[in-house]
Amino acid sequence: MYKYSTVTAVSDIAAAARRMPLVGILGWQDVRQRYRRSALGPLWLTISMGVMIATIGIVFGSLFNSPMTEFLPSLASGIILWGFISTVISEGCTSFIASDAIIRQLPIPLFVHVLRMAWRNVIILGHNLLILPIVFIAVGKSVHPVLFVSILGFALLVVNLLWMALILGAACARFRDLSQIVGSVLQVIFYLTPIMWLPQSLPAKVSAYLLDFNPAYHLLEIVRAPLLGHPPSAMNWTISGALAIAGWTVAVLFYGRFRRRIAYWL
Template sequence: MLENLKAAMADIARSRHYASLIHILGWQDMRHRYRRSFLGPFWLVASTAALVATICLILGPMFGLPPEQYVPYVAAGMIVWGLIVSMCTDSCQAFISQSTMIRQTAAPLFTYVARVAWRNTLLFAHNLVIFPVALWISGAHSNMNALLAVPGFLLVLANLAWIGLVLAILSARYRDLPKTIDSVIPVLMFMTPIMWKPEMMPLRIGVKILQFNPFYWMIDLVRVPMMGGIPPGKVWVGAAVVALVGWVVALILFARTRERIVYWL
């Protein structure tokens, strides 16, 4: 087991050697998806923007929230949520869709998870354009705390990376998992405060339960600083602990399955 664990960590360490492959393929994925379209990756930006605008126009007045509060909140929330969703769904296909390549090259398996993470980071960067526009339209302001969104994002990415590795492995073996994730995601979107705020919850117990929704604090780690606030210390610590525990779990799973994954494809 210890040897497998070492081999699993060596796989991840060796994927650094394939950084240029990760980089090229990440860009290539993005270019292919929007190949020869005029807007290119900004199609994604346009669709996120349309969604944010619609939510703000319909739900904003319904909730009776002032636009300078609600619009940046929804915009930041949707941008981070978009990253979480696409990381989870794409990771399920990380190994499955690359079966030809995996069966013919000895590149470390983590390379394929890193490629998904890199592609989604690029798309996330595109989507970020929406936020200053949302600030400007709603007349809201942010401040230097927004810089905290960078470490916040890195902590979120550290979490999404282990989730991605776990999903990639389990999806290769259990082909029902990608479908399960696809159907769970919209449910999670309503369970996570993106369109609504936690303080709107009528029952105290609801807020308590919400603390156990990892996507809630993942979003808040980036959303709160973007809007000029500072996420509470317990959110940082909680996220770091979950990242640590998650990585241990992911590494153990990877160690146990790494050699078998190619046989499952």
Template sequence: MNNLICAFDDVTKSLVRNQLFFMLGWQDVKQRYKRSKVGPFWLTISMGVMILTIGLVFGRIFKTPITEFLPFLTLGLMLWGFIFSCITEGCTSFISSAAIIKQLSVPLPIHVFRVIWRNGVILGHNLIILPLVYGIFMKPVYPIALLSLLGILLLVLNVTWMALLLGVMSSRFRDIPQLVQNLFQVIFYLTPIIWMPHLLPARASTLMLDWNPFYHMLEIVRSPLLGIAPSATSWLVSIAIAIIGWLVSLSVYGICRNKIAYWL
């Protein structure tokens, strides 16, 4: 119980010092694109080209109207890019900040929040594509789209505890980042991102949708923006994962918090 309290205290202190991880995350983005005229918008251009290419090719393969498929694909790829980057970079959040951890006494979750904020900034740049797609296909935005704000909050809560847990584990076991990257390449194809859920036969949908937590986390953000109410199951699964995941993550972090600096 003491470990859990200490872990919660570290997370709270990190959130209070939000200016620190905001600054560090923003500096990461600026440093990555130093002396570039376009800057992080290169990622937006790359994302736009990928969406257009996959949309034209897979839209024909799946015989899905492009006006329906492209907005679905755009949201799926942007949100998946955020999830994938947060979790895979979260694996190395402590490792990449080893010098700071060894020299400065700051709450360790700050380094995880730095990763989440950095990728949130990149997601913000990529969101520029969405109104362009909606404008081209004259797709209306319904009031239900406001539910996506609650969905993105739950999504951020979930990827944050995953990044924290995997960051602790990766500090001790250095093979975990490679394992996670390979695992997420498989999950990408098992999750409806470049294919639409209605294309699955009934038997396969139970395994690939109902038992896929990443599908539910995507749906609570993507569906409202497409004018569709997410199912109660998707909300319940996302909330349950957030609660259980944070309890597990904080417990593991609380046990290992004093050992992380020695593992780096």
């Protein structure tokens, strides 16, 4: 039984991967529909995020007595990436619920709706990344060739976010209050992760526990570190990779077990 359900889950995920053109169209349509009749479209999010980064950078940089050339690029990249991570996870909770009409009417792989949600947020992330060059120019920070390593880190980050969204999407279809709990947990993780503060500002003993055992930090760092000009550590890669393997193993088993029930839960 478990073997059959696992094969079914893998088949659904593989079938969804073959529907990437459909995923692309649906994702673009979501963005266009969300910002329909808006003069700047998703750039409004970019502008508001840029203002927030500038404000937080000035205030917290002064409070922590951190050099702006180091603090502001770290803050900007951290907030932009965390916005992507938290949005994918929170919208992953409603990825099936928001597509209930399509699920009931069209026999397409359910994982398509998770990919659609992720692609939509990748598009929005692309707009928000326009802030980084402005920040780098403002503080006089140069670009290092290690920057391209962030592409590999981003791919691994997305792989991890997809299994999280898949599990949460199925679980929240059954238990609707779970999405509220996820939102609260994300807020706690935000403050425990070095986004609004620098890792080196912590004492060594506190840093060893707060950073080494924080998966969100490692997932963030495999993308942010290359953007800031230094490669991620071996621990960052190891934990992120192990998280992807373990997470997808659990996700396939979980999705295979409950995939057929999702349409009845909606």
